[in-house]
Amino acid sequence: GATPRVRQLTAGLIRHLHDFARENELTVDEWMAGVELLNEAGRMSDSKRNEGQLVCDVLGLESLVDEITYKLASTAASEPTATAILGPFYRHDAPQLPMGASIVSGLDNTEGDCTWMHGTVTDFRTGAPIAGAVVDVWHTAPNGLYEQQDPDQPEMNLRGRFTTGADGKYAFYCLRPVPYPIPFDGPAGRILKALDRHPFRPAHIHFLLTAPGYKPIVTQIFDRKSKYIEDDAVFAVKDSLVVDFVPFEGDAKAEFELPYDFKMASF
Ligand code: DHB
Numbered sequence: 001g002a003t004p005r006v007r008q009l010t011a012g013l014i015r016h017l018h019d020f021a022r023e024n025e026l027t028v029d030e031w032m033a034g035v036e037l038l039n040e041a042g043r044m045s046d047s048k049r050n051e052g053q054l055v056c057d058v059l060g061l062e063s064l065v066d067e068i069t070y071k072l073a074s075t076a077a078s079e080p081t082a083t084a085i086l087g088p089f090y091r092h093d094a095p096q097l098p099m100g101a102s103i104v105s106g107l108d109n110t111e112g113d114c115t116w117m118h119g120t121v122t123d124f125r126t127g128a129p130i131a132g133a134v135v136d137v138w139h140t141a142p143n144g145l146y147e148q149q150d151p152d153q154p155e156m157n158l159r160g161r162f163t164t165g166a167d168g169k170y171a172f173y174c175l176r177p178v179p180y181p182i183p184f185d186g187p188a189g190r191i192l193k194a195l196d197r198h199p200f201r202p203a204h205i206h207f208l209l210t211a212p213g214y215k216p217i218v219t220q221i222f223d224r225k226s227k228y229i230e231d232d233a234v235f236a237v238k239d240s241l242v243v244d245f246v247p248f249e250g251d252a253k254a255e256f257e258l259p260y261d262f263k264m265a266s267f
Pocket residue numbers: 053054057058062085086087088089182201234
């Protein structure tokens with residue numbers, strides 16, 4: 001049988017759906033259009049396209065659920081790194097790479113601004129470095145596509161996992177990301193259009209941090225200079241996740257440096 005929680009969620013959903021229909025005097029034709037939107041999202045979805053999640057995201061639901069789930073009770077001066085939505089393009093099996101490696105493969109090296117990203121993963125309470133933390137990173141290519149959306153990119157391009165040693169430090173080469181539109185050729189795009197909204201996200205890099213004994217952190221960082229930083233189509237930007245790419249002199253392989261420390265909370 002259903003758990004009390006499933007019962008509560010189901011009853012709540014019905015109550016709000018009925019209120020929605022009554023408040024708007026929803027007609028049969030309008031309801032059927034909604035059903036078709038759901039069906040179309042289902043038909044479009046496969047391992048490379050998660051239209052259901054996109055629909056939720058343009059409605060702000062994933063960002064709201066992120067906020068509710070990871071809201072901090074503490075008022076401490078120091079807080080763990082803020083969370084942000086996972087989005088529909090995570091892949092759980094990104095390559096494990098040696099510290100300091102590049103996640104860029106198969107792109108002409110004139111494409112994109114190479115960036116040296118580095119920092120330390122620490123315990124937010126003690127400040128101690130965390131050993132064995134896995135920094136799982138992914139972002140789009142300069143054409144605005146994730147590798148699974150783009151037959152011209154090698155498998156797993158711009159994805160990697162890096163494991164910290166005793167000093168808690170991580171480092172890798174990536175590209176300075178660009179703003180890009182979420183896929184808008186389906187139901188999520190139609191919702192945006194109906195609301196006169198654009199489909200763009202500000203330039204961002206995704207992370208999933210895990211470490212033994214610590215709560216995982218799903219997050220993104222955002223380029224302060226990027227267009228759409230104030231106007232993300234999926235409402236994921238938080239002030240503490242906005243970062244500065246710094247022109248980098250010391251390294252022929254990178255035009256920019258991006259220092260960023262992650263702070264985790266133990267269980
Ligand atoms: C969404 C999130 C992303 O990070 C992205 O690159 C595309 C879409 C989303 O929330 O739907």
